[in-house]
Amino acid sequence: MSKEQLIIFDTTLRDGEQSPGASMTKEEKVRIARQLERMRVNVIEAGFPAASNGDFEAVRLVAESISDSTVAALCRTSPNDISRALEAIKPAKSGRIHTFLATSPIHMEKKLRMSPADVIVAAENAVRIARNGIDDVEFSCEDAGRSELDFLCRIIEGVIKEGATTINIPDTVGYNVPEQFAERIHQLRTRIPNSDKVVWSVHCHNDLGLAVANSLAAVLAGARQVECTINGLGERAGNAALEEVVMAVRTRQDVFPCETRIDTTHIVPASKLVSSITGFPVQPNKAIVGANAFAHESGIHQDGVLKHRETYEIMRAEDVGWNANKLVLGKHSGRAAFKARLQELGITVDSEQILNAAFLRFKELADKKHEIFDEDLHALMSEEAIVPGDEQYRLVSSMFHSETGELPQARLTIAVRGVETIAASSGGGPVDATFKAIESIAASGAELLLYSVNAITTGTDAQGEVTVRLAKDGRIVNGQGADTDIIVASAKAYIHALNKLSSGKEKINPQL
Numbered sequence: 113m114s115k116e117q118l119i120i121f122d123t124t125l126r127d128g129e130q131s132p133g134a135s136m137t138k139e140e141k142v143r144i145a146r147q148l149e150r151m152r153v154n155v156i157e158a159g160f161p162a163a164s165n166g167d168f169e170a171v172r173l174v175a176e177s178i179s180d181s182t183v184a185a186l187c188r189t190s191p192n193d194i195s196r197a198l199e200a201i202k203p204a205k206s207g208r209i210h211t212f213l214a215t216s217p218i219h220m221e222k223k224l225r226m227s228p229a230d231v232i233v234a235a236e237n238a239v240r241i242a243r244n245g246i247d248d249v250e251f252s253c254e255d256a257g258r259s260e261l262d263f264l265c266r267i268i269e270g271v272i273k274e275g276a277t278t279i280n281i282p283d284t285v286g287y288n289v290p291e292q293f294a295e296r297i298h299q300l301r302t303r304i305p306n307s308d309k310v311v312w313s314v315h316c317h318n319d320l321g322l323a324v325a326n327s328l329a330a331v332l333a334g335a336r337q338v339e340c341t342i343n344g345l346g347e348r349a350g351n352a353a354l355e356e357v358v359m360a361v362r363t364r365q366d367v368f369p370c371e372t373r374i375d376t377t378h379i380v381p382a383s384k385l386v387s388s389i390t391g392f393p394v395q396p397n398k399a400i401v402g403a404n405a406f407a408h409e410s411g412i413h414q415d416g417v418l419k420h421r422e423t424y425e426i427m428r429a430e431d432v433g434w435n436a437n438k439l440v441l442g443k444h445s446g447r448a449a450f451k452a453r454l455q456e457l458g459i460t461v462d463s464e465q466i467l468n469a470a471f472l473r474f475k476e477l478a479d480k481k482h483e484i485f486d487e488d489l490h491a492l493m494s495e496e497a498i499v500p501g502d503e504q505y506r507l508v509s510s511m512f513h514s515e516t517g518e519l520p521q522a523r524l525t526i527a528v529r530g531v532e533t534i535a536a537s538s539g540g541g542p543v544d545a546t547f548k549a550i551e552s553i554a555a556s557g558a559e560l561l562l563y564s565v566n567a568i569t570t571g572t573d574a575q576g577e578v579t580v581r582l583a584k585d586g587r588i589v590n591g592q593g594a595d596t597d598i599i600v601a602s603a604k605a606y607i608h609a610l611n612k613l614s615s616g617k618e619k620i621n622p623q624l
């Protein structure tokens with residue numbers, strides 16, 4: 113007998129994007145959305161259209177690009193927010209409106225300054241308006257984890273009468289513990305008379321490190337949708353990690369009365385893609401997707417695994433997509449093969465100009481590094497995200513000098529709106545010298561919030577991928593650069609971030 117389905121609602125592109133510094137361009141959102149669709153995520157929450165024009169356009173583009181997953185848009189309860197969200201998801205084959213209002217005493221009194229009775233009216237109106245535009249409507253009781261049960265019962269019964277199809281119970285501030293959260297779901301499901309008309313959903317934050325545990329406890333209490341993000345990205349300490357929820361349900365089928373439709377072999381590539389686009393590295397000991405998640409160090413463990421894998425492994429690395437980075441292309445590969453592989457990876461290249469520039473860079477890379485993996489292609493295309501000619505700065509060439517007892521020197525040729533200029537500086541180290549040289553031309557005055565280097569693949573010829581996070585005038589952007597030379601990768605990442613700051617492509621602040 114087949115089991116009930118657990119709906120996986122991914123909010124990497126919305127709640128995940130609310131992590132400071134994780135804002136994404138619309139093209140980046142589409143790349144992640146395509147990977148989520150390949151993974152067979154049921155619902156992709158693409159953004160919050162009323163937040164900005166950029167957010168609206170991103171949701172619309174995701175809605176146009178995705179056909180196998182439902183595309184959801186978040187909105188507050190105001191008619192204007194709802195109509196922006198409806199407009200944004202219009203092109204979607206299957207769309208959902210996700211409207212929310214706070215229900216806890218502290219949020220209603222101090223934030224909304226609304227009476228509980230007015231909150232109920234606003235929620236019911238919102239669901240009614242949304243249902244006039246679309247059949248699939250989710251209502252979230254923000255801060256439900258700290259809301260009074262009786263009040264939750266009243267408001268939820270009301271919005272179900274107005275046609276809500278999914279009821280989401282967020283633990284917005286990550287305050288709950290599993291037993292208590294499960295009991296809350298159980299109480300709501302048994303006390304609300306029309307509770308069987310809807311899918312029950314949970315959305316847990318990780319402030320106490322309990323987001324996944326609370327979500328799974330809720331599933332055992334009857335929730336059939338979990339809202340989660342790749343790598344657990346999200347506000348503050350993040351959301352429940354999709355990979356952990358999915359693999360727990362799959363690995364412990366003896367415990368869970370439901371199953372997901374997720375193709376788990378796409379999990380690790382999704383994790384790497386999100387990490388590369390946002391610049392948020394994955395800690396090595398992170399469950400499922402950390403570099404050490406399947407590595408056995410101690411002799412006793414290694415001996416056990418060699419004799420019988422299941423002595424120390426409850427999952428197979430290949431089932432979650434480790435080693436899925438097939439060797440794809442080499443220096444003899446042609447433009448058609450390059451383009452075809454990008455398409456297979458879900459990367460669409462809008463113009464011949466970008467494709468030609470990317471192919472040239474691919475050839476340069478293939479000369480330095482004989483084996484080109486999918487991760488290399490993702491990194492390469494991240495750098496091509498800004499249309500050539502649209503960019504303020506472009507690195508033309510570079511020279512670095514570093515010698516014991518001497519101050520490191522960097523000398524770069526940078527094209528500023530197409531005009532080549534020499535920039536030179538010394539610094540505390542070669543990266544410092546490089547950034548100072550770039551700033552001697554750009555004079556951006558931006559604050560450097562983060563500098564991180566990761567090897568994209570294995571081996572000493574691997575590309576280093578550098579993330580640079582810059583802040584200026586309340587905007588935070590991430591720049592990425594990849595190269596077999598990490599100083600060059602650093603220069604590219606800094607310039608990428610400066611181009612994002614000057615292109616205005618990214619939103620001022622993706623937060624609510």
Ligand code: KIV
Nearest residue numbers: 212252254255282284
């Ligand atoms: O954490 C939260 O309460 C949310 C809602 C908007 C669902 O993100």
Ligand code: ZN
Nearest residue numbers: 127284315347
């Ligand atoms: Zn949230």
